[in-house]
Amino acid sequence: MATSSATLSQIITELLVAKPGNRTDALKHLADKGLLPKKLLEVPKEKKVSRFASKAAEDFAEAKGITVPDDFKGTAAKDKISVKDLKILAEPPKKKTNASPGAQQFARDNGIDIDGVTGTGAEGKVLLKDVKALVATPAADLSDIDADKTKISPSAAKLMKQHDWDEDDVSHIQGSGKNGTILAKDLAEMVKESLEETDEESEDEKED
Secondary structure, eight states: OOOOHHHHHHHHHHHHHHOOSSHHHHHHHHHHTTSSOGGGGSOOOOOOOOSBSSHHHHHHHHHHTOOOOTTOOOSSGGGOBOHHHHHHHHSOOOOOOOBOHHHHHHHHHTTOOGGGOOOOSGGGOBOHHHHHTTSOOOHHHHHHHHHOOOOBOHHHHHHHHHTTOOHHHHTTSOOOSGGGOBOGGGGHHHHHHHHHHHHHHHHHHHHO
């Protein structure tokens, strides 16, 4: 609004008399005297800066009830949090087990926590013998285990080579061939599990 000469003169007089210590006090004094509109006293609202990269990410966090740690930095621009980041927080990526397929199967069958097993293979890989060592075996049966060498057919051996498996990895399998020889078809379940693990790793790489 326009300020008349008379009003301006009154404002100056009021300020000289009151001698406010700062701008806020001066504005309040003048407003109390009816010389200024009250909206000049309103403190500007601070614009809230969201940690989320988009409204979709904010809605996703609210819908899933995800609590974002204070020190968490998102992968979007300026460390903002994306939907992908929230999905990782909601369901951390699966930990890849450094163990042979045979060791994993034996551990599952015997209720063994394979993460607590110390591996003796390359780079600490848990082998079948490592988990077998945790299961008490009657002395009478040990001689039988030592006496029986795993029999593998040529086709099964070729398949094992493709998947980088050794005899230790397949020794838990009961072969359906002559004298218990392991055939290629006996490895079907292991092949399926191996392919599923490969697919999961590929999906994780795509998301990254």
